[in-house]
Amino acid sequence: MISRSPDIEIARPDAPEQARAGASFESLREAELKYRSIFENAIHGIYQSVNEGRFVNVNPALARMLGYDSPADMIACCADIARHYYVQTDGREAFLALITERGLLQGYEVQVRRKDGVAIWTRENVYAVRDAHGQLLYYEGSVEDITAHKQAEVALRESEERYRDLFENANDIIYTADLAGNYTSVNKVGEAVTGYSRAELCRLNFTHLVAPEHLARTHEMLAHKFTGQETTTVYELEIVAKDGRRVSLEISTRLLFAAGQPVGVQGIARDITERKQVEERLRQHALADALTGLPNRLLFTDHLKLAVEQARRQPAQRFAVLFLDLDRFKMINDSLGHGVGDQLLIAIARQLESCLRASDTVARLGGDEFAILLNDISDFDDAIRVAERVLHELKQPFKLAGHEVFTSASIGIALSNNRYQAAADVLRDADTAMYRAKAEGKARYEVFDMVMHARVVALLQLENDLRRAIEREEFSIYYQPIVALADGRITGFEALVRWPHPERGLVRPAEFIPVAEETGLIVPLGRWVLRAACAQMRLWQAISPAHARLKLNVNLSGRQFTQTDLCGHIEHTLAVTNFEPHCLQLEITESVVMENAQTIVPMLARLRALGVELAIDDFGTGYSSLSYLRRFPIQTLKIDRSFISGGAEEDAEIVRTIVLLARNMGKDVVAEGIETPAQLAQLRALDCAYGQGYLFSAPQDAAATERMLRHALDRDLRMLPASDECVA
Ligand code: C2E
Numbered sequence: 001m002i003s004r005s006p007d008i009e010i011a012r013p014d015a016p017e018q019a020r021a022g023a024s025f026e027s028l029r030e031a032e033l034k035y036r037s038i039f040e041n042a043i044h045g046i047y048q049s050v051n052e053g054r055f056v057n058v059n060p061a062l063a064r065m066l067g068y069d070s071p072a073d074m075i076a077c078c079a080d081i082a083r084h085y086y087v088q089t090d091g092r093e094a095f096l097a098l099i100t101e102r103g104l105l106q107g108y109e110v111q112v113r114r115k116d117g118v119a120i121w122t123r124e125n126v127y128a129v130r131d132a133h134g135q136l137l138y139y140e141g142s143v144e145d146i147t148a149h150k151q152a153e154v155a156l157r158e159s160e161e162r163y164r165d166l167f168e169n170a171n172d173i174i175y176t177a178d179l180a181g182n183y184t185s186v187n188k189v190g191e192a193v194t195g196y197s198r199a200e201l202c203r204l205n206f207t208h209l210v211a212p213e214h215l216a217r218t219h220e221m222l223a224h225k226f227t228g229q230e231t232t233t234v235y236e237l238e239i240v241a242k243d244g245r246r247v248s249l250e251i252s253t254r255l256l257f258a259a260g261q262p263v264g265v266q267g268i269a270r271d272i273t274e275r276k277q278v279e280e281r282l283r284q285h286a287l288a289d290a291l292t293g294l295p296n297r298l299l300f301t302d303h304l305k306l307a308v309e310q311a312r313r314q315p316a317q318r319f320a321v322l323f324l325d326l327d328r329f330k331m332i333n334d335s336l337g338h339g340v341g342d343q344l345l346i347a348i349a350r351q352l353e354s355c356l357r358a359s360d361t362v363a364r365l366g367g368d369e370f371a372i373l374l375n376d377i378s379d380f381d382d383a384i385r386v387a388e389r390v391l392h393e394l395k396q397p398f399k400l401a402g403h404e405v406f407t408s409a410s411i412g413i414a415l416s417n418n419r420y421q422a423a424a425d426v427l428r429d430a431d432t433a434m435y436r437a438k439a440e441g442k443a444r445y446e447v448f449d450m451v452m453h454a455r456v457v458a459l460l461q462l463e464n465d466l467r468r469a470i471e472r473e474e475f476s477i478y479y480q481p482i483v484a485l486a487d488g489r490i491t492g493f494e495a496l497v498r499w500p501h502p503e504r505g506l507v508r509p510a511e512f513i514p515v516a517e518e519t520g521l522i523v524p525l526g527r528w529v530l531r532a533a534c535a536q537m538r539l540w541q542a543i544s545p546a547h548a549r550l551k552l553n554v555n556l557s558g559r560q561f562t563q564t565d566l567c568g569h570i571e572h573t574l575a576v577t578n579f580e581p582h583c584l585q586l587e588i589t590e591s592v593v594m595e596n597a598q599t600i601v602p603m604l605a606r607l608r609a610l611g612v613e614l615a616i617d618d619f620g621t622g623y624s625s626l627s628y629l630r631r632f633p634i635q636t637l638k639i640d641r642s643f644i645s646g647g648a649e650e651d652a653e654i655v656r657t658i659v660l661l662a663r664n665m666g667k668d669v670v671a672e673g674i675e676t677p678a679q680l681a682q683l684r685a686l687d688c689a690y691g692q693g694y695l696f697s698a699p700q701d702a703a704a705t706e707r708m709l710r711h712a713l714d715r716d717l718r719m720l721p722a723s724d725e726c727v728a
């Protein structure tokens, strides 16, 4: 239904003047029906409102748009347009002002309220309908809901603002450029990083910024990247800022398209200069020796690797490696302090550099070891001449911190040959030759030769065999009794490892212990010895009460003290073998204790706390003083065999002194290597309490030892085959 106001009628079918013309009445009616139909069915809202601020007519579409049940509902509820319809309080006034002024409003956008109070955006076309006298009859408007459109517009604006914000406040440079590489826009960061203003940048082509040496590569890369399907690309670049600074950038660009055609690029560039610098520092750090600034082992090996490869391709390209180790550096360090030691190393580094050509490499491998790679030498004599020059230069005193420091070096030389496959091989041979130079009296050079090569090969073979033997536990333990010299009673046994080699027969420890120590294999080997010997002794102690207090001596090498938790491991072994700690005595050589006193003493104290006894082995061969020994928690001194077998008068004097002082300090003394009754008699005369040696028994395997033990049991464990005569 069309609601009508009684005052204003669009058509007046009952007007008396029209009743006379039936035909025109009919046509009018038709027109009105048509009009109503449009009004009723329009998708846009349509209204008629009067100046007083009321709706007189609204169509269903408008009622629906504004959430009213019907046009009548809307006319009734929205009785005061100024209050009910407009969202802005002055909405109606503004509308009236405009329409009065213009008579017609087109695309008038205004926010109005729905029945439920929700505001929507509308766009209206309105005109003022007047009668023949120009008197305003009413306003007629068509209304469109543009809320969705408005929201999209707001969203777009916000997103644009966000982009602006990002663009301006980003930490990275954001720019656009045309396809020729001319910048078209740049953000603030771009100014800060490059030092150019935006206006300047927008007059620049990227080729003006890119570091000259990167230009060709950049062109090539970009050409390559942007062909084909790829539309985005990431790369690193160095540019030159306005003030000449180098700036490293990480750039990510993508092609911009218009109508399917690429028109330019947009890029984000991050300043990674600092990161690059850190990376470079790290690289330097990884390849340089911090103290001297020389290349370190890693870099040296790299260079040497190249030399080896080149020599393999072209044998005429010869090289040589000089392995240099300072003589007595430890002494300088210990006597003059580490500061002077460091200065000496630096001075030597500079000296070595001055002896070489630019194409050679001198490196510090660590400690007091240096290496020199002589590249592309015409003659091996060149290498020897360099070695001689270096030896000569190093002989001159260095003036360091007010000291005149004298030093010398031993040099091993390895010359290129077609055997060399790897850098490590060359270094190893030079190292071997260096050891030879040391052995030959130091302050000299030796060239690695075939004899040394044979020795190295044999040693490598030994190491391999040893490794396998340890895996398979192919060792056995021999036992040598330790005897109380006064009455010949067996007080215990020293465990001595043997290696029954499948081809070489029984290998003596003197041959393989040093290799085991050098390679670290001594650690698993030592563990095995301790465990096997403890388990064996535990069985023997159980034979009879007379055996219960038998002691076990086990040798520990210096290298074993570098193993983590040696003490914990020993404690564990004692526990699993159920071996009484007081019955275990560990033998450590004098030099090991003296050279590593600081680290070893706490470990010895811990072993002592467990109840384990400690002995100094080979006593007299090192340089420890007896008074110094007081500080160590040891129970026993084992006098080295050389003092017993020597027979010289002063040896006897030394033995007498050791025995005397040891007794004063409450320590036991064991004489090693007693071979003759005469030696035994003398030791007895000197009041030496214990001894071991071939006179009593050579080391024997477990079965023979057990037989001996059972046999000696008949004689209260006494075993002095020839002693009675010699004592007499
Ligand atoms: P060491 O600890 O001084 O052992 C004593 C060495 O003297 C043993 O040599 C022994 O057989 C030998 N010997 C004993 N009595 C006499 C004698 O009257 N005359 C002579 N000429 N020699 C005698 P061995 O068994 O060849 O061991 C040599 C070295 O190897 C040992 O010297 C010790 O330092 C080391 N060693 C042996 N077994 C082990 C082990 O299990 N671990 C470690 N770290 N070292 C071991």
Ligand code: CA
Residues within 6 Å of the ligand: 494, 555, 587, 617
């Ligand atoms: Ca020993």
Ligand code: CA
Residues within 6 Å of the ligand: 617, 618, 638, 640, 641, 672
């Ligand atoms: Ca010894």
